[in-house]
Amino acid sequence: MTKGVIIFAHNNPSIDYVKQAAFCSEHVDRHLGLPVSLITSDREYIHENTWIKKYFQDIIFIGAENIRQNKKFFNGRENYVKDSWHNHSRDLAYELSPYAETLVIDSDYFIHNKNLLRCFNSKEDLLVHQQATYLNAQSKKIIPDFISDAGVIMYWATVFYFKKTKRVRRFFDLLKHIRENWSYYRFAYQIVESNFRNDFAFSIAIHILNGWQRGTWPHKIPDTLFYITDRDLIESYQQDTWKFFLSYSNDRDVVFRSNKINVHVMNKLALSKIVGENIHE
Amino acid sequence: MSKQNNSSNELLSFSDKMFSFNNQLEILKQKYLDTNIHFVDGHQFTVDQGLLMDCCVRLSLNRKENTILLDDYKNPVVIKNLQSFFDDVLDLYHKNLNQYYKEYKELVDARGE
Numbered sequence: 001m002t003k004g005v006i007i008f009a010h011n012n013p014s015i016d017y018v019k020q021a022a023f024c025s026e027h028v029d030r031h032l033g034l035p036v037s038l039i040t041s042d043r044e045y046i047h048e049n050t051w052i053k054k055y056f057q058d059i060i061f062i063g064a065e066n067i068r069q070n071k072k073f074f075n076g077r078e079n080y081v082k083d084s085w086h087n088h089s090r091d092l093a094y095e096l097s098p099y100a101e102t103l104v105i106d107s108d109y110f111i112h113n114k115n116l117l118r119c120f121n122s123k124e125d126l127l128v129h130q131q132a133t134y135l136n137a138q139s140k141k142i143i144p145d146f147i148s149d150a151g152v153i154m155y156w157a158t159v160f161y162f163k164k165t166k167r168v169r170r171f172f173d174l175l176k177h178i179r180e181n182w183s184y185y186r187f188a189y190q191i192v193e194s195n196f197r198n199d200f201a202f203s204i205a206i207h208i209l210n211g212w213q214r215g216t217w218p219h220k221i222p223d224t225l226f227y228i229t230d231r232d233l234i235e236s237y238q239q240d241t242w243k244f245f246l247s248y249s250n251d252r253d254v255v256f257r258s259n260k261i262n263v264h265v266m267n268k269l270a271l272s273k274i275v276g277e278n279i280h281e
Numbered sequence: 282m283s284k285q286n287n288s289s290n291e292l293l294s295f296s297d298k299m300f301s302f303n304n305q306l307e308i309l310k311q312k313y314l315d316t317n318i319h320f321v322d323g324h325q326f327t328v329d330q331g332l333l334m335d336c337c338v339r340l341s342l343n344r345k346e347n348t349i350l351l352d353d354y355k356n357p358v359v360i361k362n363l364q365s366f367f368d369d370v371l372d373l374y375h376k377n378l379n380q381y382y383k384e385y386k387e388l389v390d391a392r393g394e
Contacts, residue, residue, distance in 0.1 A: 115315055123323020137307035138300060219354060222318045222325060224311050246304075254301050259384065261312050 003120055004035040004057065004099035009107045010065070010086035011042050014073060015268050016275070018042055021107040022055035023275045031111045034103070039089065039096055041065070051281045060096050062089055069195045074230035075269035077247055090157060090198045091175035094168060106158045108271055109264045112240050115223040116262070119161035125168050126218035128202060129156040129225040135256050135263070136232070136246035143227075147200050148190045152207040153214060156225055157198035158264050167209075174205040227264035234270040237278070302392045309388065313381040319370050321360065324352035328370045336367040 005028050009017035018040055025036040035057035041064040046052065053059060065088045074080040093104050101120055105111075119127050130153065132143060147154050162168045178185050178201045185204055186194070193200075210217060228234075228244050233253070235243040242263065245253035265271050317328040326332060332350075339348055340363060348363045360366045 115318075118318060118320060121320035121323065122325065133308075133311060135308060136304060137311075138304045216354065219325070222315075222320075224315050226308070226311075248300070252297065254297065254304055256301070256304060256308070258308075259312075261308065 001100040002098070003101045003103075004037060004097075005032070005103045005105060006037045006039055006093060006097050006099075007105055007107050008039045008087075008089055008093075009042070010040060010089070011045060012084045012086065014081050014083040015272055017107050018045055018049075018052060019279050020268070020271065020275050022052050023279050024105065024107050024110060025055040026279070027111045028105070031114060032103075032117055035099075037098055039092070041086070041089075049281075055279075058098060060098075062092065062096070065089065067196075071195055073269055075267055076233050077231050077250075079269075080230075081269070085195065087198055088179060088196065091172050091179060091201070094162070094164065094172035097164075101161070101163050103161050104157075104159070106264065108266065108268055109158055109262065110242075111262050112258070112260045113262060116159070116161075116221070118222045122161075122219070122222070124219045125163045125165040126171065127161040127221045128206070128218050129159060129221050130154070131220075132156055132158075132225040132227050132264070135226055135228050135244065135258070136248055136254060138254070139246075139248050147203045148192060151189050151191065152203055154199060155202045155206055157202045158225060158227075159221060159262075160202075161221065171205055171209060174208060175201050178204055223262060225264060226258075226261050227266060230267040230269075232267060234265065234267060234274060237274045298392070302388065305388055306385075309381070309384055313377060316377040316380070317374060319373055321358060321366065324356065324358045325354070326350070326370065327353050328374045332370065333367075333374065336363060336370070339363060340367060 007021040007024055009021040011017050018038070021038055028034055028036050036055070037058040037060060038056045039060045039062060040046065041062050043061050046059060065086050067088055069085050070082055071085045072080045072082050093102065103116060103119060131145060134143070145154055146152065179196060182196045189200070189204055191200055206218065207213070228246060231247045233245040235245055240260070242258040244256045244258070246256050248254050319326045319328055335350065345363045346361065348360045349357050350360055352358050
């Protein structure tokens with residue numbers, strides 16, 4: 001059985017997601033020793049930066065999205081840019097993955113241990129995170145466990161594992177259907193946010209496939225999904241250790257040094273600087 | 282700056298330091314718990330005192346072969362050789378506990394008084 005990792009990356013004018021994916025891939029290689037394939041719509045960018053191919057086993061090109069959505073990308077409490085956000089291709093993972101067993105990770109998720117290798121020991125066909133833990137564990141919960149006040153339990157599309165089975169095929173078909181009919185599902189599940197989010201689509205699809213109720217499928221990924229938000233700052237990154245300034249009140253930050261934990265770094269603007277310092281031609 | 286202001290600043294600085302320390306400790310605990318996971322035939326077992334005690338009791342009753350245990354999702358799993366399973370999980374538990382202690386001590390030492 002072939003095993004590997006896929007990363008989706010679609011650049012926007014403010015953030016070089018492909019370069020981020022290269023940085024992410026370098027971590028996968030070092031800690032998991034698995035091949036990484038990139039799925040991107042940035043064909044021209046890859047042709048102009050052929051050196052980036054060395055970070056991936058394969059680069060799979062897809063067409064650009066015809067849906068445009070914008071969001072604010074924060075860098076700390078006050079600074080932000082408003083830019084396009086391309087996240088509509090995640091449901092292609094099943095048909096595009098060259099692997100029999102696939103781990104899909106966001107380009108801003110950094111691996112610092114071997115915990116995720118345990119997914120490949122599981123008999124389950126889909127493993128998804130059901131909860132995320134903010135690195136500022138002392139503060140109030142920033143991201144709720146449900147997709148809306150009266151909604152279903154939240155699942156995370158940041159990292160997930162799948163085998164190619166009929167049930168997982170159905171899951172990805174349903175994700176595509178939800179994306180194509182987002183305005184309906186958003187209304188039906190009382191989601192306030194107007195942008196399409198893969199996390200929400202995952203949560204809705206899992207709810208439907210469990211018979212419109214909370215079920216026992218899929219199991220959780222055997223690891224904790226740690227994250228920092230885009231309101232937190234990155235002070236430094238050196239030899240697999242991140243130093244963050246986590247925001248905990250209007251004018252105070254708490255320092256956090258990560259040590260061998262996998263972490264989702266949501267401040268993409270600050271991350272771009274770190275990536276630029278570490279990924280070169 | 283007055284003596285009172287100096288004292289307040291010192292207290293605030295100490296409070297920030299303790300906040301940071303407690304936070305690091307909380308994440309370290311979670312990190313340690315994450316490491317104690319063992320798979321057998323595709324089934325997930327979280328290695329904790331409960332699982333270890335369960336194994337000990339069964340081994341002491343000489344129920345070593347084809348023992349049925351419940352995995353993390355309460356599904357029954359046949360463990361062909363319980364002694365071998367127990368050796369594996371105990372080894373993992375001790376290895377991770379040692380690492381946890383090492384990192385915990387580093388954190389406490391770095392905090393100072």
